[in-house]
Amino acid sequence: MTAIAMIKNPVIDNSEEIEESTAINNIKYMPESDQDNRKKVFEGLKRQNVEFILAQFVDIHGAPRVKQVPLDSFDDIIDKGAGFAGGAVWGMGMGPESHDLMARTDLETFKQLPWQPNVALASSDLYVDGEAWPFCPRNNLKRMLKIMAEKGYTLNGGFEPEHFLVTRDDQGNLKPWDPLNIDSQPKPCYxxxxxxxxxxxxxxxxxxxxEMGFGIYQSDHEDANGQYEINFDWTNALHASDRLVHFRMMSGQVARKYGAIATFMAKPFENMTGSGAHLHFHVADAVTGKNIFPLAPSEKDWKGLGLSKTAIHYIGGLLKHIRAITAVASPHINCYRRIQSGEFVYSSASGYTWTPSFASYGDNNRTQLFRCPDSNRIEDRSPSSMVNPYLLLAVNIAAGLDGIENQIDPGDAIMGRNIWNLSIQERKELGMILLPQNLMEAVEAxxxxxxxxxxxxxxxxxxIKLKKGEWGEFMRHVTPWEVRRSLTLL
Known part of the structure; x- marks a missing residue:
C-alpha cells in the first residue's frame, strides 16, 4: 500500500540523454551500434559463466512462455528467434497448421538469474515469417507506444505487485504460509x-x-495473512511490463525454497483482502522525457490536484472507458471477487477491501480508483495481480490519448471523502461509474x-472470444456454495 518512489529517471526508449542499463555485470550501455552493444552483452554473459538463455514471451493471459537455449545460440535468438508452435499457446491467433512463431530476444532485457546463475533470461518479441506478429502482447504495446510517440508523448510507470504465499493441507485446501503459526491477526498489515x-x-x-535491475526499494506484509507487496523504481512502459512478468517468475521460484507457493490469484481467500498490481504512471514528453503531469507555473490549477490540463484530460479518457478497461485490468473470473460492491458486501477480516468498485479520481486517498498522491503521478488502484501488463498499458494509452485529443473533462475531483462509506446512491450522485461486477459484464463493455x-x-x-469461453465454462460449473445454499432449500 506504500506509494511508489518519485521517478529518478523517466526512461525514454532510444533517448540520447538517458542511459539504458542491463543487469549483466551491472554494465550500463549507452546507445551505440547494435553490434557493439550485442558484443558487450554477450561478453558480460560469458564473464558471469552463463551457459543457457531463457527466451521468454507471454501469452494472452500474461503467463510466461520460454525456451532454453545454449549461450552459443545468442546471435540466433536475437536475429532469427527461438521457434515455438503458436497453436500450443493461448491467444496467439494460430492453429496447428500455422508457421513457426519466432521469439526474438530484446538485447536490452538480458538478466542473469541470481537463484540459478548459469541461466540468463531475456524478453522476446514474436515474429512469423520475418514479420512482427500482431497477436504478441509485447509487440502490441510497442505499437501503441509508437502511436503515442508520434503524438509527442510517452508513458512511464511501475507496478506494485501484491501476492500471497500459500501452502496446501492434506486435503488440498489452501492456507496462508505460516510456518510459525503467528500470522493470524485480523489486521496484519505491516x-x-x-x-x-x-x-x-x-x-x-x-x-x-x-541484481536483475528492478530497483526494489521496500517490501512489506500486506493487509491479509500471508500477503506481501514489493515496490519498484519506475521505468518506461515496456520495461515496466517486462519487470512485472519477471518478478512473478522470480517470486514463484524463490517461494519454493521456503516450502511455499507464490500465488498472484486475485482473491484466494474469501475472508481476506485480494491482491492487486497497483499502477503508478505519468505521461512524459517523447523528446525531452519531461514529466508533463505536474502543473506548469503559468497554468491554473483546474481541479485542485496540482495536475496539468493534459493530465486531467488523460484521466478523463481513462474514466470514460473504465468499464471496458476493467476487462483487461481484471482479466479472470476470480478478479471480480475483489471489486464487489453493495451496501452489505462483506469486505475482509481487516475491515477493508482496499479495492475500488466505483470509478473516481481525486486526492491522496486510497478509496479512490485514480489516486493522486503527488502531482508527478497517478495511481490506478484497480488492476488485479493477475493482469497482463502489456495489454493494460496498451489500453491505458488508447483511452488516455482519447482523453487528451477530445479534451475529456472527468468532472470534479473527489476530495477528502471516504468513498467506501458513501451509499451507492451518493456515489452515483457524485458521477461515479460502477465497475463491472463480473467478467462477462466487463467483456460486454x-x-x-x-x-x-x-x-x-x-x-x-x-x-473477447477467450474471455467468453472462460465465462461459459464457469457458468457450467456447480460450486460447493450453490450446493450448500440450494440442496435442501425447498
Whole structure:
C-alpha cells in the first residue's frame, strides 16, 4: 500500500540523454551500434559463466512462455528467434497448421538469474515469417507506444505487485504460509512478527530483484495473512511490463525454497483482502522525457490536484472507458471477487477491501480508483495481480490519448471523502461509474468500446472470444456454495 518512489529517471526508449542499463555485470550501455552493444552483452554473459538463455514471451493471459537455449545460440535468438508452435499457446491467433512463431530476444532485457546463475533470461518479441506478429502482447504495446510517440508523448510507470504465499493441507485446501503459526491477526498489515517470519523470503526477493535491475526499494506484509507487496523504481512502459512478468517468475521460484507457493490469484481467500498490481504512471514528453503531469507555473490549477490540463484530460479518457478497461485490468473470473460492491458486501477480516468498485479520481486517498498522491503521478488502484501488463498499458494509452485529443473533462475531483462509506446512491450522485461486477459484464463493455479494442489491436477479438469461453465454462460449473445454499432449500 506504500506509494511508489518519485521517478529518478523517466526512461525514454532510444533517448540520447538517458542511459539504458542491463543487469549483466551491472554494465550500463549507452546507445551505440547494435553490434557493439550485442558484443558487450554477450561478453558480460560469458564473464558471469552463463551457459543457457531463457527466451521468454507471454501469452494472452500474461503467463510466461520460454525456451532454453545454449549461450552459443545468442546471435540466433536475437536475429532469427527461438521457434515455438503458436497453436500450443493461448491467444496467439494460430492453429496447428500455422508457421513457426519466432521469439526474438530484446538485447536490452538480458538478466542473469541470481537463484540459478548459469541461466540468463531475456524478453522476446514474436515474429512469423520475418514479420512482427500482431497477436504478441509485447509487440502490441510497442505499437501503441509508437502511436503515442508520434503524438509527442510517452508513458512511464511501475507496478506494485501484491501476492500471497500459500501452502496446501492434506486435503488440498489452501492456507496462508505460516510456518510459525503467528500470522493470524485480523489486521496484519505491516506486522512485525509476520514480517520477521517472512524476512528471509523478502530479502531474497529484494536482493535478487535488484541484481536483475528492478530497483526494489521496500517490501512489506500486506493487509491479509500471508500477503506481501514489493515496490519498484519506475521505468518506461515496456520495461515496466517486462519487470512485472519477471518478478512473478522470480517470486514463484524463490517461494519454493521456503516450502511455499507464490500465488498472484486475485482473491484466494474469501475472508481476506485480494491482491492487486497497483499502477503508478505519468505521461512524459517523447523528446525531452519531461514529466508533463505536474502543473506548469503559468497554468491554473483546474481541479485542485496540482495536475496539468493534459493530465486531467488523460484521466478523463481513462474514466470514460473504465468499464471496458476493467476487462483487461481484471482479466479472470476470480478478479471480480475483489471489486464487489453493495451496501452489505462483506469486505475482509481487516475491515477493508482496499479495492475500488466505483470509478473516481481525486486526492491522496486510497478509496479512490485514480489516486493522486503527488502531482508527478497517478495511481490506478484497480488492476488485479493477475493482469497482463502489456495489454493494460496498451489500453491505458488508447483511452488516455482519447482523453487528451477530445479534451475529456472527468468532472470534479473527489476530495477528502471516504468513498467506501458513501451509499451507492451518493456515489452515483457524485458521477461515479460502477465497475463491472463480473467478467462477462466487463467483456460486454469491451465489445462496445472501439477505443479500448483499438488499444488491443489484433488481439481484441481473440481476447473477447477467450474471455467468453472462460465465462461459459464457469457458468457450467456447480460450486460447493450453490450446493450448500440450494440442496435442501425447498
Amino acid at each position: 506486522d512485525f512478527k509476520g514480517m520477521c517470519q517472512s524476512m528471509d523470503y523478502l530479502q531474497d526477493i529484494m536482493r535478487y530483484g535488484n 469491451l465489445e462496445e468500446d472501439d477505443v479500448v479494442k483499438g488499444g488491443l489491436g489484433a488481439i481484441a477479438d481473440e481476447y
